[in-house]
Amino acid sequence: MEKNRKQMRAAKAKAEEAVLHRVLCWFAGGAVLELLLLILNRYYNNYLAGEIELRLVLGTAVRIVAVAALACAGAAAYWWNGARKAGKSALLPALLSVFLLGVSGSCFAAWAFPRDGLRLAIVAVPVAAVLAMIFYLYQHEFFLIALQSTLGILGVWICGKSNGGMYAMVGYAYVAVAAVLVGVAALVCRKAQSNNGVVERKGGEPMRLFSKGCSYTFLYAGAVITAAALICSALGITTAILYSVQVAWLLAMAVYYTVKLM
Secondary structure, eight states, X not given: OHHHHHHHHHHHHHHHHHHHHHHHHHHHHHHHHHHHHHHHHHHHTSOOGGGHHHHHHHHHHHHHHHHHHHHHHHHHHHHHHHHHHTTSOOHHHHHHHHHHHHHHHHHHHHHHSTTHHHHHHHHHHHHHHHHHHHHHHSOHHHHHHHHHHHHHHHXXXXXXXXXXXXXXXXXXXXXHHHHHHHHHHHHHHHHHHTTTTXXXXXXXXXXXXXXXXXXXXXXXXXXXXXXXXXXXHHTTOOOHHHHHHHHHHHHHHHHHHHHHHO
């Protein structure tokens, strides 16, 4: 029995070390990407009179990198899938795929919306790192709530920037996609609730999505709050109240799920 306990403690320590390693990799990759974006923003949006030629070169480079990084992210994703199926370590290709996807998305944002798009990318990188930390260290239900709140806050911000034309179309498209994602998440929650937090994967293999003591009321409430924020944003109601409600809800849930971890 003592031997089994030692093995269990060793396995638990190994799992915790693996989680910590993944979190540190996310933060390291986010820090590198954030630094690159800050440098790009300096010479792309805040260039001086003597740096106009450099700005023109960067304008071309951003378009090339956007496409090239997306292609490389696809190759890394293929590598990750192959390593996963072979039972090998897939951490490196997975992180590389996410990093390159972040580079590509940031460059596309800077290409389409030079000032606001790059600002959004600079904020999105640390937010993604924090969401990754929540995913690995907290309950999956809190991760879903945090992700819903992030979608709602981003929707309020994007629609607040809309002043007609292309910006308005982007705002409406984002609200539509985000609303569909929130709806799909609610359906998955309903399915998991009917099966004690377990859902079936594509091959019929069961997977525990939420803990046994999951409070599904909070998940549905988060979906309703986010959907309301998205609808109000699409209607042109982008007041500070919408931000306040989303942030207050997220902070309350952070306290609740942190206490549950203790």
